[in-house]
Amino acid sequence: MKEVELTDPYTIPYRGIYVVCDEENKNAEIIEHTNCYSGAAWSRFHYARSPLIQQARAVGDMTRYLMSTGACDLSLQPSVAAAGIESVVVEGDEVSITYAGLGGGGVGATKCRAFAQGVLRYDVSESGGGKAAKGTIVVPRRERVLIGIDDTDTKEEGATWSMTHNIATALNCNESVYLSHSLVQLFPVSAKTQNCVSTVLEFGCVSKEAKEELLENLEAALLKYSVSDETGMVVLSSFEASKMEEYSTMCRSGELTKDIAMEHAQKNGVDVRLGGNGVIGALASLAWFARPDESVDLEAKL
Structure with a gap:
C-alpha cells in the first residue's frame, strides 16, 4: 500500500x-x-x-x-x-x-x-x-510575434514542422514565451518536397529588445539546421493577422510566385528575414496562428 x-x-x-x-x-x-x-x-x-x-x-x-x-x-x-x-x-x-x-x-x-x-x-x-x-x-x-517558416527540408531529409517546434521550445523563456505552433496546409505546388505544409510560430514578448533577441536567435538556428537553400522566414508583430487572410487564401487555392509573395509582404508590413522561395508558404501561414485543428485542412476557411 x-x-x-x-x-x-x-x-x-x-x-x-x-x-x-x-x-x-x-x-x-x-x-x-x-x-x-x-x-x-x-x-x-x-x-x-x-x-x-x-x-x-x-x-x-x-x-x-x-x-x-x-x-x-x-x-x-x-x-x-x-x-x-x-x-x-x-x-x-x-x-x-x-x-x-x-x-x-x-x-x-x-x-x-x-x-x-x-x-x-x-x-x-x-x-x-x-x-x-x-x-x-x-x-x-506582452505583444504577439508571429513567425512564418517554410522550405527548410529537401526531398531527401528534414521536416519543417518538427524542426521549428524544437527550435521554438529551445528559445522559450519568460521574456519570449512560446504560445502556439500551427501546421498550415498549402496548395500542392510542383516545387513541394512532399506534403506542401508551412508552419507559423506564435510568441508573446515583453519588450522590443526581447523580440529582436528572439528573432536573431531563431534566424540563426534556422540557418544552422535547415537543409534547404530556399528557406523562408517572415515576421508579423501584430495582435491579429486578418490582413494576411486574402493572401493565405490565394496560396491555399493555387500556385503563386515569389514576386507576388514579396509584394504582399511589403504591403502588409511583414518583415522578411529569410527570403528564399519558402517565403511564399511562410507568408501564407501567418493568418492561421493558434488554429492548428483548422489549418491542416485545405478546405477550412478563415
Whole structure:
C-alpha cells in the first residue's frame, strides 16, 4: 500500500498565465496553460459568461480568452455561473487580472492561478468550501510575434514542422514565451518536397529588445539546421493577422510566385528575414496562428 502525501491537496497551479495586448490596450488575450484540462474546461464554460469575454476556446492544453479590457460586475450563481473574470487592467508594462469564484471555482480563481509561471505577484482571499473568493494576479504585458517558416527540408531529409517546434521550445523563456505552433496546409505546388505544409510560430514578448533577441536567435538556428537553400522566414508583430487572410487564401487555392509573395509582404508590413522561395508558404501561414485543428485542412476557411 502506498501512502499519499500531499503538501496542498486543493491547489493545482497552472503551468503558466500570459497576457497579449493590442497596441491601444483595448483588447487582450489571456492564455492559460493548465495542468488539469478538466478543471480548465469547467472554468472556460463558466468564464465565457463574463461580460468582458469576447471568445473563449481551448487550443491543446491552453485556454485562450479574448477579452475587452476594463472591469465589470459579476453575478455569480452556483452551478450555472459559478466563476468569472471581473477585470483586466493594463498599467504600463503590467496587466492585472481579477478572478472570482464560488466554492471550488474560488480555489481556481485564487491559489491555482496565483502560483502559475509568469505571475509577478498576487493578492488572494480565502477559498474553498462554501466561500466566495477573489484573486488578483499581475503578469507582464506582452505583444504577439508571429513567425512564418517554410522550405527548410529537401526531398531527401528534414521536416519543417518538427524542426521549428524544437527550435521554438529551445528559445522559450519568460521574456519570449512560446504560445502556439500551427501546421498550415498549402496548395500542392510542383516545387513541394512532399506534403506542401508551412508552419507559423506564435510568441508573446515583453519588450522590443526581447523580440529582436528572439528573432536573431531563431534566424540563426534556422540557418544552422535547415537543409534547404530556399528557406523562408517572415515576421508579423501584430495582435491579429486578418490582413494576411486574402493572401493565405490565394496560396491555399493555387500556385503563386515569389514576386507576388514579396509584394504582399511589403504591403502588409511583414518583415522578411529569410527570403528564399519558402517565403511564399511562410507568408501564407501567418493568418492561421493558434488554429492548428483548422489549418491542416485545405478546405477550412478563415
